[in-house]
Amino acid sequence: GENVEQHPSTLSVQEGDSAVIKCTYSDSASNYFPWYKQELGKRPQLIIDIRSNVGEKKDQRIAVTLNKTAKHFSLHITETQPEDSAVYFCAEMNTGFQKLVFGTGTRLLVSP
């Protein structure tokens, strides 16, 4: 099935804190998991992605972890900054369906 659950729907943190967003998927054939950041009125932009042969991937303050057994993956942002405030979407794809299915989004607010 094509279903991605994303939590929380909103997340408020203080500048410098860490933020974690979690997604759960249902299709065991899913093998590609990107994360997108969408600022107000702008296009979604890819910030990090992971494939199913990898358990964790880092890019500076951003990391994604994948647990294929439990069918969930998470976005971790450390040392948050006000400019990290945006809506974040997880997505998943399996090569059989050939398209991304998106979660419902998490609105992250980083307060100075």
Next chain:
Amino acid sequence: DTGVSQNPRHKITKRGQNVTFRCDPISEHNRLYWYRQTLGQGPEFLTYFQNEAQLEKSRLLSDRFSAERPKGSFSTLEIQRTEQGDSAMYLCASSLLGYGYTFGSGTRLTVV
């Protein structure tokens, strides 16, 4: 060629009118996707092309919606007999082999 281009950026139309949107993908990308996004939701898949072939259409896509990608380059999305429920942001994305979508800025449709 710096990204995915969509036109127009905004479209206001009266209920019952037809509208057409255009998407110009990144030139070396062979896949082109159309998504719809409503306020507070993640992008919802509509259809996608590999080169000029339309490979999948969402079950949610009524027969009022049609998309083309002549010659495997730009794509058009037409909505006939628009309804108020069609009001949304229509996003186009392109990719090479399905990974790392690049989104356009979208066309915001308002049906009055």
